[in-house]
Amino acid sequence: MDTSPINSSLGIFPSSWSEKRAGRIPGNIPIWVGILSELTEFGIFFIAYFVAKYNYPEAFSEGPQSLSTITGVANTVVLISSSYFMAKAMANIRKNNLKGCEKFLWLAFFSGCLYLCFKTWEFHWNDVQGFSTNSSPFFTVYYYMTFNHFLHVGWAACAILWVIFRLKKGAYSAENNSGMEALAVYWHMIDLMWILIFPLLYVLR
Template identity: 50%
Template sequence: MSLATTLPFPEPAAGRIPGNKGIWVGIFCELTEFALMFIVFFLARAHNPEAFHDGPARLATSAGVINTVLMLSSSYFVARSLGAIRHNRPRHTLYWLGGALACGVGYLIVKTIEFAWYGEQGINGSTGVFFTTYYYLAFNHLVHVGWGSLGILWVMARTWAGAYSPEDHEGLEAFACYWHTIDLAWLIIFPIAYVWH
């Protein structure tokens, strides 16, 4: 038995870029945007080491951990949805996308509660340079998760309407690429903002 027959779903054609050119232009723009924010974060940290040493201790690390689990889980569910459509199982695709949507909405809820808690503690974007950069990163990421959650609803509707098949699921692949990019951004934000003192 070859390795290819033991994989959970068929491999895409060799040399083929998943999704479409349009989504990769969008992903490049998104990565550029986050890269600029990370540069600002690191420059601010270099010039204000004490603020960036004390700041993470005032963040709700438990909320950050929960959101990390939610983002990783959602990416897993999106990957499984691709596997399901490649096996011509649209109903299973919808189940996996539903799980991803639940995680995305869960992220939005946890983040909203977290921001509200900061407000109660008197922490906002003008509290200090650490919190200014944190809010820029975290709020920007929150907006992208919101857009991505709407994207999940769109690909779920398209799946339900029978738009995707094992031979043609470019739209679902494009969405998956976008969602994994959002996940990657969070996997950088979480350690530098919540953990790194």
């Protein structure tokens, strides 16, 4: 077992936790532990959604009609684009194209920020319309689910800045990029959660 305390590609995790020791699993073991924890959390939200929808069908039929569907679609397009940019960043680092990698990381970061801006405006718009967590069971689920996702996007956007900083310091290369790949996996997970949240809250009646 590798006892070296730190691997530069992972930042703070032992090299024995690298994807190189886990088969060809993207990222590293700690990020997958985190992702499984996040999926459990979102899974609880989804269960709460279906239980509430079953018990309050009228509220969940009227609720989506009260939301800004255009903003929901815009957020979906932005996050799908951000996943594309993150994938391109990984493709470039694997070719040792550091400038191209940095460019796409910045695009992914700004996409995340754009999502946060859209979502903040949507929360404000809902408030102006008089909708809050107490308006109906639908809005209780809506706010808990979307605000939780909002926080995850914010945290991941900050992580992108950290990865850009480390990229500039020479921490990543074609042979050494597990830390960046871990972020990419996490970012894709967040985007996937939104793709599931969007139809549940904005489309289904």
